[in-house]
Amino acid sequence: MQRVDFAFQQVMQYLNTTSQERTLWIADENTPSDIPSSVINVEVICNRYDLYLAFQKAGWSCEFNDFELHAHSDTSFDRIVYRISKEKPLVHHIINHALRMLKTNGCLILIGDKSEGIKTFSRKTSVLFQTPLVEHKVTGSLWVSEHTKSHQTSDTDWLDDQNYSELRTKSFDNGKTYYTKPGLFGWQKIDKGSAFLIDELPNMLGDASLIQGSVLDLGCGFGYLSVELAKYPIELTCTDNNAAALLACAANLTYVDHQGRVVPSDAGAELSSNSFDLIVCNPPFHSGFSTSSELTQRFLNQTARLLKPKGIACFVVNQHIALEKIALSYFRDVKLCADNGHFKLLTLQAPKI
Ligand SMILES: C[S@@+](CC[C@H](N)C(=O)[O-])C[C@H]1O[C@@H](n2cnc3c(N)ncnc32)[C@H](O)[C@@H]1O
Incomplete structure (x- = not known):
């Protein structure tokens, strides 16, 4: 209802x-x-x-x-x-x-x-x-x-907006510095699920040398996954729905001297079909009033459309999300690769679209 x-x-x-x-x-x-x-x-x-x-x-x-x-x-x-x-x-x-x-x-x-x-x-x-x-x-x-409004603003004692408009640098637990700002997902920390995905990515793929070709960071946030992927010989695209996330991600790629493309999209819907060899994603739980299952399905549907027929998608989700079940509507090959008690890592291959 x-x-x-x-x-x-x-x-x-x-x-x-x-x-x-x-x-x-x-x-x-x-x-x-x-x-x-x-x-x-x-x-x-x-x-x-x-x-x-x-x-x-x-x-x-x-x-x-x-x-x-x-x-x-x-x-x-x-x-x-x-x-x-x-x-x-x-x-x-x-x-x-x-x-x-x-x-x-x-x-x-x-x-x-x-x-x-x-x-x-x-x-x-x-x-x-x-x-x-x-x-x-x-x-x-x-x-x-x-x-x-009844007065001119020259003598105003403005509210403290902590310089909202500006990107700022913050050092995170991994010892690296990122551009970030209020208003974007987890702006003061590295998401534990994303860190798990990055640590396990070579194992998920079976071989780190498979991190190559055209790669999409779907729902890139400030670009934590993108920055980690930037050390590989890839053609990187980063996309998010949130304007602050896009600004921060672009700044972080510039900071590590990577020429990735940063573009707005709604779950990748505006990107071309069959374009990516690898898609990495830590999908959102909810956005506005959309329920998590609507959003999860939208992300899976678009991932299936965006992946090349022989491509592979690597997702991390909270343990309570039954991604392995939902993903079977969109992929023929769904594998649970790891589970650390908080997060699950899955590979999705052979899109049904
Ligand atoms: C769990 S966060 C992951 C962020 C980042 N990848 C990381 O690892 O820190 C999910 C991201 O999805 C983005 N998002 C939410 N709804 C979206 C949509 N409809 N299309 C694209 N991105 C969306 C959010 O803005 C957020 O940055």
């Missing part, structure tokens, strides 16, 4: 009452993928590629980027509608820019659940905007606040 998303209903209610006002909708991963028809005078910025494609299909004027709001001039919008994100630095980044981008008497609308910190963000925003807090409860623990 489709769950009712009251926060999204609120977003749409505000967008549908914009009439002549120039409005910006900040749409992050919380946005459901069944995008309604476009609304006049509303522009969208979105950081997820699948949503960006859905927005375009539904006729919206939409940009895909990691909320690069600097590109928008001061005092350019009458209204900004934002359902708050999970990451505090991102929420602060958007609220700060909203104040800058709004015209005088323009309004920022914040929508979110108490458990997501909406009450705190609303309070901080009213301090930033130097206006009394105007908020109301919609239903259950869902709240909305409205913030009208």
Whole structure:
């Protein structure tokens, strides 16, 4: 049964009452993928590629980027509608820019659940905007606040966004340094499943010399797998749905002096069929409101389409995901290679497509 998303209903209610006002909708991963028809005078910025494609299909004027709001001039919008994100630095980044981008008497609308910190963000925003807090409860623990711009921004004490826009370098447990940033998967650590996959990759293939030809890192994140693969003589393609991930992955490949291609896609759907000798993947559990099984099937379906007939895909998944069963719908040869009690490693060959 489709769950009712009251926060999204609120977003749409505000967008549908914009009439002549120039409005910006900040749409992050919380946005459901069944995008309604476009609304006049509303522009969208979105950081997820699948949503960006859905927005375009539904006729919206939409940009895909990691909320690069600097590109928008001061005092350019009458209204900004934002359902708050999970990451505090991102929420602060958007609220700060909203104040800058709004015209005088323009309004920022914040929508979110108490458990997501909406009450705190609303309070901080009213301090930033130097206006009394105007908020109301919609239903259950869902709240909305409205913030009208009443002053110029020259003497503003901005919220701490930890330099959200900038990539930063971090040293991880393996002693290596990576470019990373808030807003992308596991941005402060190496995923244990991915580390397991890299350690075991030569064993999975039977021979490290098989790491060659055209290789795809499907759902590349900041590029941990890609950077490890870059030492082999391969033609590397890295793809992800998340704009921040693509920025970080490209920077990490440049850092190790590798000429890999970094491209946006929805689970690889925009890449050409039968292109890859090897695909490595640590698939996502969930994204927005999609369930893990829908996403897993999408990743497997695309992997089968993208692999060359004699190619091989190496996946790592959490122990509780029955990938070996699901994958049999897409591959004739599915092998469980290792299981460390937390993660399973599988090879998938002979695509059925
Ligand atoms: C478990 S993480 C693995 C990240 C990276 N490969 C690593 O090992 O650290 C899964 C990745 O899939 C990406 N992702 C989620 N949904 C996606 C989609 N529909 N298409 C492409 N990538 C997606 C996420 O942004 C995330 O970077």
